[in-house]
Amino acid sequence: MALVKLQTQNFRNLSPEAVRFSPSFNLLFGANGSGKTSVLEAIGYLGLGRSFRVNRHQAVARHGEQKFTVFGGLDQGRLNADSDQASEELAHRVGLSRDISQKETALRVDGESVRSLSAMARHLPVSVIDPGVFDVVAGAPGKRRQFIDWAVFHVEPSFASAWQQCQRVTSQRNKMLRNGRLDDGLLKVWDAQYAAVSERLTSARHETFTQFRTAFDHLIRELEVSWTEGLKVDLYAGWDVSQSLADVLAGHREQELKMGHTLYGPNRADVRIKFQGRPVSETFSRGQQKTLVILMKIAQGMVLAEKGKQVTFLLDDINAELDDEHQAMLAQRLQALGCQVFITSIQRPSVDHLWGRGMAPEYRMFHVEHGNLIEE
Numbered sequence: 001m002a003l004v005k006l007q008t009q010n011f012r013n014l015s016p017e018a019v020r021f022s023p024s025f026n027l028l029f030g031a032n033g034s035g036k037t038s039v040l041e042a043i044g045y046l047g048l049g050r051s052f053r054v055n056r057h058q059a060v061a062r063h064g065e066q067k068f069t070v071f072g073g074l075d076q077g078r079l080n081a082d083s084d085q086a087s088e089e090l091a092h093r094v095g096l097s098r099d100i101s102q103k104e105t106a107l108r109v110d111g112e113s114v115r116s117l118s119a120m121a122r123h124l125p126v127s128v129i130d131p132g133v134f135d136v137v138a139g140a141p142g143k144r145r146q147f148i149d150w151a152v153f154h155v156e157p158s159f160a161s162a163w164q165q166c167q168r169v170t171s172q173r174n175k176m177l178r179n180g181r182l183d184d185g186l187l188k189v190w191d192a193q194y195a196a197v198s199e200r201l202t203s204a205r206h207e208t209f210t211q212f213r214t215a216f217d218h219l220i221r222e223l224e225v226s227w228t229e230g231l232k233v234d235l236y237a238g239w240d241v242s243q244s245l246a247d248v249l250a251g252h253r254e255q256e257l258k259m260g261h262t263l264y265g266p267n268r269a270d271v272r273i274k275f276q277g278r279p280v281s282e283t284f285s286r287g288q289q290k291t292l293v294i295l296m297k298i299a300q301g302m303v304l305a306e307k308g309k310q311v312t313f314l315l316d317d318i319n320a321e322l323d324d325e326h327q328a329m330l331a332q333r334l335q336a337l338g339c340q341v342f343i344t345s346i347q348r349p350s351v352d353h354l355w356g357r358g359m360a361p362e363y364r365m366f367h368v369e370h371g372n373l374i375e376e
């Protein structure tokens with residue numbers, strides 16, 4: 001799917017006018033504070049159900065307003081369409097609105113209310129590349145779990161419910177461990193449930209991760225980026241998988257009771273990214289770290305593409321940290337992937353410079369001014 005139409009109401013400084021986008025590349029440029037990131041943020045809402053830059057919904061509602069709305073029109077996208085041109089016919093309509101005084105976000109797909117975010121989010125896999133990407137290499141393990149789980153969610157339909165079940169069982173188990181005095185029989189019952197759902201979740205993660213790593217290795221071999229030689233990316237399941245999780249839990253009962261929470265399992269998983277045995281955050285430059293994460297995200301895009309799913313990349317401020325050569329390399333890889341891409345920059349970007357003279361893919365260019373998108 002590709003997002004070919006966007007309309008917002010009371011979303012930051014954005015104008016309520018509907019905008020048509022290309023299912024291929026969309027280049028947005030404009031001065032600081034013009035609203036470029038807000039456009040990406042609104043699109044991100046449709047794929048993630050939240051802002052990728054702030055934790056509170058209040059921040060995005062226009063100052064003085066109680067409620068904001070984001071509406072998106074999706075078409076089949078480039079992977080499944082014969083033509084690059086957006087047709088007037090939309091394949092799906094997705095919408096989200098939030099009254100900031102309420103706890104619930106209202107979600108709609110094709111005119112019907114839906115309760116679960118995954119029912120909406122699975123239509124639009126969005127991958128954000130903004131200053132937060134450094135978290136994937138330098139942040140806490142949770143950031144890397146989010147990274148891999150995003151792909152698993154889009155590849156394996158049963159993952160979302162297994163993940164939710166695992167969170168519920170873990171929290172029950174943590175309550176019991178915190179309690180100290182416990183009924184050993186009852187803990188064994190919870191452990192059996194926890195081990196079963198954890199193994200299920202971990203095997204889905206492992207399967208997607210294996211596909212991801214194959215795509216990633218292929219990508220870096222093809223690009224011949226010298227500084228990636230010696231790079232190793234591995235998935236740590238959250239326990240030593242040479243043993244079953246049930247055995248690991250039984251063997252560490254005392255330790256878990258002492259700590260008062262679960263120490264082994266999928267909530268401890270991590271994607272370990274090492275360069276010659278050391279964390280890349282200690283070795284790679286900022287530009288190399290950012291390029292690395294973008295390549296990892298492109299590799300995820302390749303995995304989804306194999307399942308017939310097209311990713312919408314939101315690349316905020318392409319100039320930050322990336323030199324001309326890396327910008328061009330990434331723009332060309334994104335083109336080869338056949339995905340939809342939104343790129344923002346302060347200056348009007350040069351398409352010749354990104355793709356080479358006469359080599360630019362189909363694109364639309366917008367000048368963003370005071371929350372309005374003016375197509376050039």
Ligand SMILES: Nc1ncnc2c1ncn2[C@@H]1O[C@H](COP(=O)(O)OP(=O)(O)OP(=O)(O)O)[C@@H](O)[C@H]1O
Binds near residue numbers: 011035036
């Ligand atoms: N809740 C809000 N209501 C109204 N306006 C807002 C709200 N939140 C932010 N703004 C304003 O909306 C504008 C949008 O900012 P945005 O971050 O999208 O700009 P940008 O074009 O990405 O800028 P930069 O190049 O500096 O990153 C800013 O001028 C900001 O002050």
